[in-house]
Amino acid sequence: MTAPNDRYLTTDRLRELIEAGDIDTVVLAFTDMQGRLQGKRLHGRYFLDFALEHGTEGCNYLLAVDIDMNTVDGYAMSSWERGYGDMEFVPDWDTLRLLPHVPATALVQCDLVWLDHSPVPQSPRTVLQTQLDKVAARSMVALAGTELEFIAFNTSYEDAHHLGYRDLDPVNQYNVDYSILGTTRVEPLLREIRNATYAAGMDVEGAKGECNFGQHEIGFLYADAMTTADNHSVYKTMAKEIAAQQGKAITFMAKYNEREGSSCHIHLSLRGTDGNVVFWDDDQRSPLYDQFVAGVLATMADFTLMYAPNVNSYKRFAAGSFAPTTIAWGLDNRTCAVRLVGKGPSARMENRVPGGDVNPYLAIAAMLAGGLHGIDNELELEPELVGNAYTSPDHVQVPTTLRAARDTFTQSEVARAAFGDEVVDHYTNMADVELRSFDAAVTDWELRRSFERM
Structure with a gap:
């Protein structure tokens, strides 16, 4: 996949905007079971110094909750017995874009992988990619x-x-x-x-x-x-x-x-x-x-x-x-x-x-x-x-x-x-x-x- 048009950002352009002070927040987000964007807002400097290369992580319960974000039973991938560990957010840089309605903010959409870097098959984006x-x-x-x-x-x-x-x-x-x-x-x-x-x-x-x-x-x-x-x-x-x-x-x-x-x-x-x-x-x-x-x-x-x-x-x-x-x-x-x-x-x-x-x-x-x-x-x-x-x-x-x-x-x-x-x-x-x-x-x-x- 490549960026669909030149209104998307490249990582080099995002770096320029952050260093110029025009962008101070980068949202890393994925789509959950209910079709909602979930993720984190990262400070621009932290994003450049760490997340750009290493990404970020989030609790695997994010694909095992109800619409009110309550932990619920029955999911094989995530439970109290499994300890509610982490998944990695892997940015798809071809989705990097400005969010013009929010001040000084960019967004990149992510795939979800386990800590051994294997895909999370239940992730909606992975289901479609398959x-x-x-x-x-x-x-x-x-x-x-x-x-x-x-x-x-x-x-x-x-x-x-x-x-x-x-x-x-x-x-x-x-x-x-x-x-x-x-x-x-x-x-x-x-x-x-x-x-x-x-x-x-x-x-x-x-x-x-x-x-x-x-x-x-x-x-x-x-x-x-x-x-x-x-x-x-x-x-x-x-x-x-x-x-x-x-x-x-x-x-x-x-x-x-x-x-x-x-x-x-x-x-x-x-x-x-x-x-x-x-x-x-x-x-x-x-x-x-x-x-x-x-x-x-x-x-x-x-x-x-x-x-x-x-x-x-x-x-x-x-x-x-x-x-x-x-x-x-x-x-x-x-x-x-x-x-x-x-x-x-x-x-x-x-x-x-x-x-x-x-x-x-x-x-x-x-x-x-x-x-x-x-x-x-x-x-x-x-x-x-x-x-x-x-x-x-x-x-x-x-x-x-x-x-x-x-x-x-x-x-x-x-x-x-x-x-x-x-x-x-x-x-x-x-x-x-x-x-x-x-x-x-x-x-x-x-x-x-x-x-x-x-």
Whole structure:
């Protein structure tokens, strides 16, 4: 991997900026199981004198906690019995960039390795790299783009907490899908996110309104799959930080309320390492393209846990919601789980299952693993679904609960062959932790229905 453009930094340029006093903080970060950036802020001088050559370390519990950072049981890699030792953060210098919305700060994203320098297989970045290596072994590269939706509120994160995340003030009070007026009202926030992420090295396309009150999407140009996943994680963090700086809050929850959920459609294609278009032959899809899509569909139920990792993820899957319920493909058909768009060099598949809470590394890795399964086994692509997939009774349905997705994933021979037992068992336990927590919770729904009436 090389830096995608000249808006990224080189280590020599970073040294110059630190020695000139223009940069005083360097963030070393990795993406955790929940898709969040975690890591350390290092003083610039310490970074030059030590971390630039030797890196840094962090507790291995960072890949074995729940979303509240509680240590939990069931993880083979990290526990009280194992002593909660360290992992090394190994910077990928091709990801070195400025964070223009934070004073005098740069960021580099890291891989995780054990102290003997062997990769940590459960790390999301390693999970994706493993699949990219398999693609490269077939003389191909993967290109991807993620389309993240979010809901923005005029309420600060602190006030949202005090309000119990209820009755927040969305930045729009009506459906602003494609509305110029509706987005203009939010332009101070959207413009700052667009400009800051561009300055941080991302290729920003634009912003548009969406359907839920206060819902918006900022789009980015496709790139190689690892760059897209890296940028996805940095963008989510930057968007929340910029919103907080303006006294606002953003949520990427898959389903914040009973209106439209927030999706993360993932576009994916393969190219030859020589640049050849392998998804298209003359005026039609190539056999390899059809086999790839067939593999993604064949593994969709098995891999749904990697597309929809939380209890809340499954609230999106409802008829007529633009979130899929049916595992099928269609040509430019937004009711299907897989939508095929474009021709020739632009030919690509869109996976419409993931929501805004997805971990991009895991989801893209799952799509690649599924597609390679289809190619290696020369799977035949089923006929296109024409019409409304929500009313089609003849296709397998997307799992409707985290528990169902968990069971299918952990029992899947294809998943274990693709990712290995360590990874499958690790993310099965992540689902178990979430399910135990949810099963123990008393919800607002229960209180409203039961407090007086029962």
